[in-house]
Amino acid sequence: MSILIKNAYIATMDKDGTSEIPNGFLLIEDNLISQIGDNSNGAADKIAADKGIGKVIDAEGAILMPGLSNTHTHLGMTLLRGYADDMALKDWLEKQIWPAEANLTAEDVYWGSLLGCLEMIRSGTTAFCDMYFFMDETAKAVEKAGIRGCLSYGMIEFGDAEKGTKELAVNEKLVSDWQGKANGRITTMFGPHAPNTCSQAFIARAKEAAEKAGVGVHIHVLETEAELNYMKENFDMCSVHHLDAVDFWNTSKVPVLAAHCVWMSDGDIKLFAEKGVTVSHNPISNMKLASGIAPIQKMLDAGVIVALGTDGCASNNNLSLFEEMKTAALLQKVGTMDPTALPAKAVVEMATVSGAQVIDKQTGVLKTGGKADMILVDVNKANAAPIFDVYSHLVYAAAGSDVKTMIVDGKILMEDYNVLVMDEEEVMKKAKECAYSLAERAKQKE
Numbered sequence: 001m002s003i004l005i006k007n008a009y010i011a012t013m014d015k016d017g018t019s020e021i022p023n024g025f026l027l028i029e030d031n032l033i034s035q036i037g038d039n040s041n042g043a044a045d046k047i048a049a050d051k052g053i054g055k056v057i058d059a060e061g062a063i064l065m066p067g068l069s070n071t072h073t074h075l076g077m078t079l080l081r082g083y084a085d086d087m088a089l090k091d092w093l094e095k096q097i098w099p100a101e102a103n104l105t106a107e108d109v110y111w112g113s114l115l116g117c118l119e120m121i122r123s124g125t126t127a128f129c130d131m132y133f134f135m136d137e138t139a140k141a142v143e144k145a146g147i148r149g150c151l152s153y154g155m156i157e158f159g160d161a162e163k164g165t166k167e168l169a170v171n172e173k174l175v176s177d178w179q180g181k182a183n184g185r186i187t188t189m190f191g192p193h194a195p196n197t198c199s200q201a202f203i204a205r206a207k208e209a210a211e212k213a214g215v216g217v218h219i220h221v222l223e224t225e226a227e228l229n230y231m232k233e234n235f236d237m238c239s240v241h242h243l244d245a246v247d248f249w250n251t252s253k254v255p256v257l258a259a260h261c262v263w264m265s266d267g268d269i270k271l272f273a274e275k276g277v278t279v280s281h282n283p284i285s286n287m288k289l290a291s292g293i294a295p296i297q298k299m300l301d302a303g304v305i306v307a308l309g310t311d312g313c314a315s316n317n318n319l320s321l322f323e324e325m326k327t328a329a330l331l332q333k334v335g336t337m338d339p340t341a342l343p344a345k346a347v348v349e350m351a352t353v354s355g356a357q358v359i360d361k362q363t364g365v366l367k368t369g370g371k372a373d374m375i376l377v378d379v380n381k382a383n384a385a386p387i388f389d390v391y392s393h394l395v396y397a398a399a400g401s402d403v404k405t406m407i408v409d410g411k412i413l414m415e416d417y418n419v420l421v422m423d424e425e426e427v428m429k430k431a432k433e434c435a436y437s438l439a440e441r442a443k444q445k446e
């Protein structure tokens, strides 16, 4: 189906083309953007008439921009929203989260993932990178919801080579079953959990498997000072150098996505810039677990690709990249005591162009020939009067709930706040039932 959007304030995020079109139009044919331009001379109506376009969206009072990419989630964990708060990462995982996850079923992950997709649709996220368990269920949820998902299985091996072999087989099956499915909306990666929960040899095997399959790797790294200290005590070097010794950060064959990266040294940053690693910055989770402040401005200055992520709903406790954008900007300013650190436009680039780099390079900007993944942000609202700068508005004043329309791969998933791809009431009901039953099962085992 062809869709024509007219009268929008377009923020293309295209560094090589026009970045803003105050009164613009955009034409979608099949799943691609076929035209984008100025509408002040009424070009859109002429195109609609000439081409006989059936679907015209009048976007007066809205910003049209690329959809947002959430580069670090654990979508099934949406069921554990608010399950365990106000704890440090190690205790949180070992005493609360892992015991609860030991009771997870495939059905739990399906409904948790679908709820996560719903929340993302409602808050402007068109693509995400996930690492969790029962990933077939997350893939089915992505298939239904219509967004893009780059899915990895969270492999935790704890130095047990036999367990490692089994974990790799699960991730390999995910790749062979789902890579490129749903018209390419579903892609896959390998997900070795972290350098302090997986051995160096195992992480190297995961990278080898990823290169063989031609897919990326997704890992947590240097999230806490405790991880840094553990690595130094046991291996006499930090996680980054420990994995560099097995060439893990080499991106010449496949992308490498490193979540958190809070405790990076200047040397680690230089290495990531040279290697082309994508960092997923998760400021809210890092603040909530008191993990620290990642040196994001330093990374950007050094040329590291930095994207944004929410982390799972048990450490955030939502999936709104609008909240993440604002928090990222404010945290860098207070962390460096420099109000010019991480300006608004740079944050929007992190949430769009940079995130898309690791998921689907044909998304993340609005330009002719690109895939049609985009959102309309309602600015006919009290919190949007006045707007002097579109990026300032998106980062400091807008909210996820201002997203009124979403199109992914040329298909409308939400229009004028109506989600078209699932029964919202049913999803919330089923997810709550699964969540309370999971908590009950976990409590009984305590």
Ligand SMILES: C[C@H]1O[C@@H](n2cnc3c(O)ncnc32)[C@H](O)[C@@H]1O
Pocket: 074, 077, 089, 093, 097, 098, 101, 131, 132, 133, 154, 155, 193, 194, 220, 223, 285, 311, 312, 315
């Ligand atoms: C895939 C596993 O990862 C766990 N997890 C969720 N959030 C974090 C985090 O911030 N750091 C490390 N591990 C995390 C999740 O519960 C799964 O067990």
Ligand SMILES: [Zn+2]
Pocket: 072, 073, 074, 220, 259, 311, 312
């Ligand atoms: Zn995580």
